Amino acid sequence: MHKPGPEMEIVHLLRAVTVELGLHTARFANRNGMHPTDVRALIALMDASRAGEEMTAGRLGAALGINSAGTTALVDRLERAGHVRRVRGERDRRKVVIEVSEEAVELGWAHFGPLIGRAVELLRGYDERELASIRGFLGGVREAAAQGD
The missing domain is CATH 1.20.5 (Single alpha-helices involved in coiled-coils or other helix-helix interfaces)
Structure with a gap:
């Protein structure tokens, strides 16, 4: 072979x-009694927050590939669980923005923190050139996957 x-x-x-x-x-x-889409939504919301972007329900639905009714049900479910809250936009007060609660962030860190810590520890063993290669490879694979079929 x-x-x-x-x-x-x-x-x-x-x-x-x-x-x-x-x-x-x-x-x-x-x-945590969540659907996998709930976790994907929380990740999308945290990524947007880290990038300094406001996430509306419409943008969240588009990012997850779900329709308006599905997005409303998702946000309602996450809000009832205390994982997100609806707030007025900073730049446009007419806009409703979805934010992740501190409790949800803490819950995520409790589960994913050790794995993230181990990944960071492994990455500290690489020099800048190697890190650039890893970043380039992973970014390229992500881009290829995002393009779909």
Whole structure:
């Protein structure tokens, strides 16, 4: 049997990492009575917040690929659970923006913090050039995956 080259070994390893991260996320969702889409929504909201962007329900639905009714049900469910709140936009007070609660951030850190800490610890073992290569590779794979079929 033909042994795969180093590129395919890395692709298979990336697939395995993706599966394990998905399982890790599913355990978090399950333990906290959440749907996997709820977790994806919280991640999208935190990413927007980190980027200094306000996230409306419409933008959130588009980011998750769900329709308006599904987005409303999702935000209502997350709000009832205390994970998000609806607030007026900073720049446009007419706009309703969805924000993640501190409690949800703390809940996420309690579960994902050790994994994030281990990843940061591993990355500290690489020099700037290696980090740039890792960043470039992961960014390229993410872009390719985002383009879909």
